[in-house]
Amino acid sequence: MGDQQSDVVNGGEKDVTIKTTSPAYNRQRIEGDNTLIELPWIGKINLRGNAENKRFIEKVAAVVGCALPVEANTQEQHKSITVFWLGPDEWLIHCEIDAVAELMEKIKSDLSSIHHAVTDVSDYYTVLQLQGPDVTALLRKGCPLDLHPEVFKSSHCTQTRFGHASVLLHKLDKSTFNIQIRWSYTEYLWDYLVSAMDAIDR
Template structure:
């Protein structure tokens, strides 16, 4: 019997906000720009940072796992975020989950490692522009001054009472990634749009 399963197109958690985010960007005179980066590959990796698997995985990915707390390492389109002494989040373009998982498992071999695809758990908001720091500072308890939270930094924190992973991007004027659980994405988008009204 033929399989007649319905194929439903993917819909991002913030699809209904696309026009509002774009409108805020147009009216803010470039002070703040907001956009969703939907469907990024996100793979959570747990292993012993001092064990053989950490080095093997780093070699296989051509990206050493960051060992300094709250730091980011980037190589090409792959980004590794330090989340804890034995935990990292790997972020890559959409659709690379299986390949990334396979490479990590193969590199780790018999060493203990946990590899979990969490791509559907979160979406990513891009916050850029000259006033991006100011906008995020309205609702984030961290010191976001570039001296304290400059490029190549990340943190698990809150923004507008929502748990997020915040990443200071390393390219010039690249702004921030705000990784938020899909179930809270709409609330956070509303909060950002409201807070950004000050810069319109």
């Protein structure tokens, strides 16, 4: 937490340093049986396109290194890249923050003749990681999704609701969930989960 990145930007006559501060900078890291942390800044790219266009699917797969998930609520991974299914014509690519610009350019140039839209949304969301024996019970405090391990299995991902916030849930294993949330909702989600932990511990 704290400062996630410092960039020197050429602001005309003199260089200006822009500091990007974590949205959870003033929240204490939660440790114990269940832990809550904010992951280091991840690069995020939103991609729209026609899933029925074979050329689109193939070109994107060639760039990211894994198949584009076309089945609902699934994700695919290749090295440091994760591609999440968001909708029938929408995907989210997670990559290293330093790789965003290059990946964007590669997608734009390789798809130049195919109808698509690609947007850098790295600053729009942050990702929290909730881990521990009670993760499912904690998520149930604010999420209406059926989280039974037979229904929502490891590696599944989905967009859903937590409290009043829209989130992207990604189940890494039975005791670890990544929760992607809009930057400005982070403190809300953080405090909600901490309250849920207090309620469970008692």
